[in-house]
Amino acid sequence: MTTSVDVQSPVHLTAVAADNLPAVTPDLEDLYREFERELLIPLWTEIGDLMPLSPRSKAVPHRWRWGSLRALAARAGDLVPVGRGGERRAIALANPGLAGRPFATPTLWAAIQYLLPGENAPEHRHTQHAFRFVLEGEGVWTVVDGDPVAMRRGDFLPQAGWNWHAHHNATTEPMAWIDGLDIPLQYLTESQFFEYGRDEISDAEKTTPERSRSERLWGHPGLRPLAASARPATPGSPLLAYRWEATDRALTDQLALEKEGYGGTVEPGHAAVRYTDPATGADVLPTIRVEFHRIARTAETEPVKETGSSVYTVFDGSGTVTVGEKTWSVGRGDLFVVPSWQPFSARSQAGDSDSDSGALDLFRFSDSPVFEALKLSRVVREAAP
Amino acid sequence: MTTSVDVQSPVHLTAVAADNLPAVTPDLEDLYREFERELLIPLWTEIGDLMPLSPRSKAVPHRWRWGSLRALAARAGDLVPVGRGGERRAIALANPGLAGRPFATPTLWAAIQYLLPGENAPEHRHTQHAFRFVLEGEGVWTVVDGDPVAMRRGDFLPQAGWNWHAHHNATTEPMAWIDGLDIPLQYLTESQFFEYGRDEISDAEKTTPERSRSERLWGHPGLRPLAASARPATPGSPLLAYRWEATDRALTDQLALEKEGYGGTVEPGHAAVRYTDPATGADVLPTIRVEFHRIARTAETEPVKETGSSVYTVFDGSGTVTVGEKTWSVGRGDLFVVPSWQPFSARSQAGDSDSDSGALDLFRFSDSPVFEALKLSRVVREAAP
């Protein structure tokens, strides 16, 4: 797919006689060889790939099954220790279109991370913006700049760049969660810094407060602490945990408001919230937008195309999702990617039991803030067929 | 009530022979009379008043006692009906330095509003930014653009400009609360619009939901609803009530964090939050900053001087406050003003009973956003003597 690479003579120009391209005469062949020697490539042979009429993503729609991920992570738990150097027992989605790199999309990293009872993932910090989202279990503490933050199912923990952080599993069970980062974006734009912290966090940091200090300062709706020290120097949200109870309540409220006739939803049966920095109202991370969508029983979303890519995780329920030309059934824990400009829609699929709410709960993260900051964002809603 | 103006000859120039002023010769007197005829005034006679070395407020420090306010409001309840024309049974603080106008400070209006059982304050809207803060009682609903918002002790209800609003007392008791507005600022800058709404709100709007629709959409910390309709077109916070429970918890958290050694307070024993727009993190109203300060038992704040003026209300506890050269004892419900550039400090005064927390709870509003927007803000902290 990509040009093969030879570092001694990196440019190999294949003068393909495409539409509107000049016929390849011996003189032109000569010129192309000269271009190669001088490390030059003409626009006219490349423009179709470089400047398409609309985004043609190298990434492809793909779905990963939670069952397989979970089982492989457990096996890695048996075979691969966590420690300095490897840093984390994280296993990343590798989009089959992205040249064998551990990139879910061209800009986003998505991985399952797995920590055994008593294990510590050592402290470090990096410029890559990151978050954790907990699909199952509880009992791990992410310690951010000395502030232990509990992790429980449904919790979202942003980790903006250049904050020290470590993980500690204080329970007797292994725990798995989703890591999202902008590793590919920073890899491609080459802006990454990384620093090692302490090899082990202190005992005090392994204690288990119900609420982190960040939540006690920043977790009160619309109330900003006035202490100068309350706002960290690093970018991104000072609130280190967005608890499931609040997210669930917000979505429940929206669907109830809709039922009462007051709107509140994105479209019929489709509730959604964005995680934001309470100090600014902006996206929770400078390069990553994070949202939670609830598709009510029997509801279906209108197909949407956007510049930029997304990774979705099914938090709960089951349903059918369509990405470009692919359609999959999905259930709890499954992950899938939506490449740039591929239409996406989702439909909930009520289970048999009455106790099932029938809603499809989707956690989503995307690179939208990048496109908005660079004035390259486009969104098109298309009426479903 | 306003100064009478003689349009024929409005300028009366008194050529006072101040320091460095030219001696008043007959020629100069002639010139000054000519200035008057041409509606001109020289800088050199006025500069001391107009351009002082630092702000010299016309407003003076003053304290109003809640007991008197409350009693007079009740008498007004007997004598003055609420209805179209007068619009509200609101009685405003008139700073004795401000020429007999109903202005607490040069930019801020503060009033006690009083509503009898079953009464309706008719619907209107205005560009003046407003809020209510409840000192006692409960049972009134402010209906904002058709959304009934309950009012209970300690609740803060912002009311950004140009939203329709009405009040209804659904209980069997009269209720009183504090109104804060930027009436003086808009009066002086002459930017006010006002429009009458419906004479009476519908029965549906008199019902009593526990939470307003605005709270169900915007009251979840750090979670922004994605529905396009969720954000009103008017400026200021879309969240229409900041409940006392959240405010109290935030302050309690800060003092606990301080005790645990983690900071979180403005200064020792001084917890404080600012009410903010959850969609932007900015001040809750474009022209008014609103904060809640808790001075813990035995604590004392460092004197602070700021450009711009504030109005304080004692929500709970008792203590001593110093504004410029004045010092008063204050208790629940008392109001006082801090004029521009007058140093302010407060000290809590534990009551006798053990059940008393000993904290002094101060609700504050100020015109700081005006000065910050115009790049005229200055704040100086002075070590207490």
Next chain:
Amino acid sequence: MTTSVDVQSPVHLTAVAADNLPAVTPDLEDLYREFERELLIPLWTEIGDLMPLSPRSKAVPHRWRWGSLRALAARAGDLVPVGRGGERRAIALANPGLAGRPFATPTLWAAIQYLLPGENAPEHRHTQHAFRFVLEGEGVWTVVDGDPVAMRRGDFLPQAGWNWHAHHNATTEPMAWIDGLDIPLQYLTESQFFEYGRDEISDAEKTTPERSRSERLWGHPGLRPLAASARPATPGSPLLAYRWEATDRALTDQLALEKEGYGGTVEPGHAAVRYTDPATGADVLPTIRVEFHRIARTAETEPVKETGSSVYTVFDGSGTVTVGEKTWSVGRGDLFVVPSWQPFSARSQAGDSDSDSGALDLFRFSDSPVFEALKLSRVVREAAP
């Protein structure tokens, strides 16, 4: 000059029985007296004045003739020295509606300043944002933070708050220009600081460079100097002079573009530019918008109503202007004010001679940035009758 205030009993409540006001019974009279004692004023007697349906300006439309201003300034030159204390030989427009204060409008100060040959206006700085606009003559240098800035007819010199500045007349002729400041706004909001500088500027600062240092750094269109020191710490534009040649060329270009069929004007025959901070594109001063309007021969502007007030000076040409219910003929140097929400329109009046361009050149300053910053701006264009 300011209204006298009786501190003992400042509030005198006249219980006027207006529409919808309660009848003044003896009990109500009693209550009103009680209000006065407690320094309280009810909303219901004041609401008509305080909260009108649309801005009802205290300021009135008024025009000042340049001939009279100029002559009185010259007489002041004979009688009143310039020096420390009075600081400037500036004579301000006093709007007849504004209670005998030297305020052109509720927020804006406009004055003629006059400096004799060899005179120095001593150095000072203040938080009031200021500018000079030169109506005639040349030869004075405004020395801003040690940078001498020449002043010539048509030049606009912004002087953002808290920059040191002095004036020096290096010629053998007196010189007069217009000073614009936000003195009333800062007087009413009480945010002013003032500091004396050196009594006399150095000889080096009296030299006469063609271009100031600020112009050499910031006067190149779209080119920002990278030196860290290039941007002053104070707010407002770092460019200290906007020369007439550039303004004139910009307006000429707009009218030519219109004639060529490419738009470029505000409306037919009406060219206009706004002076902006080249580092941000924002208004040249945080509280004052400054614009130059050219009404071409035989053109007429559509009436416009805006919140906030303006002062206009006729730079060149002659015409007719209408402000609210007033209409005046105006010529070179005349000044007039447009109070808040009064419709304004202008019409050019070609002179007899062919050499006359027939255009009406209007220099305008207003308080619009204040209203935009506070989200209180409204503008309505009305088709001319």
Next chain:
Amino acid sequence: MTTSVDVQSPVHLTAVAADNLPAVTPDLEDLYREFERELLIPLWTEIGDLMPLSPRSKAVPHRWRWGSLRALAARAGDLVPVGRGGERRAIALANPGLAGRPFATPTLWAAIQYLLPGENAPEHRHTQHAFRFVLEGEGVWTVVDGDPVAMRRGDFLPQAGWNWHAHHNATTEPMAWIDGLDIPLQYLTESQFFEYGRDEISDAEKTTPERSRSERLWGHPGLRPLAASARPATPGSPLLAYRWEATDRALTDQLALEKEGYGGTVEPGHAAVRYTDPATGADVLPTIRVEFHRIARTAETEPVKETGSSVYTVFDGSGTVTVGEKTWSVGRGDLFVVPSWQPFSARSQAGDSDSDSGALDLFRFSDSPVFEALKLSRVVREAAP
């Protein structure tokens, strides 16, 4: 360098036993094969490449000689027509570290474009932000949204995304210039749109005004046209040409100010300006920063390391530049790249003749706005050894 690609089975995991990596037991080999089947890649084998301690650019420092570029462009002029499909006769720098792609750096495209007398490059528009910078000759018009913009040596023409544009050579000589775009950034982030325009521009657009309409509206320093139509809807600067005369004068002014003792330069002998959007003061293009640096005779710049990459062109003079471990002599027209976090410094080299100013004039463009927008910018100045 990068993993080789097989689309059927894209992930081939090489379990290299690096430092701190687990020993590759048969069980681990099994697990890795399982990872491959499931399209997963662990962090622990990749972290060194993905998350380096500081940016380790794939791009390498490289210099291209203008003589070779110019000659090859002329040969392409003989052999390759300009027309729809290929769109432009542009020949791009292909950084030898970037896998044979026509990318000067990971985010930036730099090409020489060549147009023969009478030729038209057909109209199109694209989301890629672009500019032209003229190294020699004159006579081509870039027609932007119907506004013909002349191009002359030293002129900088920004071309923000989604504006229609075409080129026309109105002279009897071929002309060559530098094209800069963010093609690689948009290719990697997959946000590109492209649209064909008219095949040929009208005769009227081939006329040759001295100044474009954009310059007549926006080319007056600090003066913003008030016409609503003056600001285009697309992002980026409305000013379509920054003329050499202004740039040269700005740099000359800075060096003169330095000589007079007033600063104005970045460091001794180093003058620099940034091209900015006159409507906002922001970078001239949302993703590309463009600057002009003049290193005076005998001056040398302090080494600077920055996140993100730059492309430099020698506009005039000659000198020595150091990028990381490479040092080259450079002269007029040469281009070179500075990869992320590689220290860069430059030294001017006076020619023999007295007529030579001895200054080294460097035109630079970089991706800095991307890093600033995403809060990933770092700059370190290092004292030269």
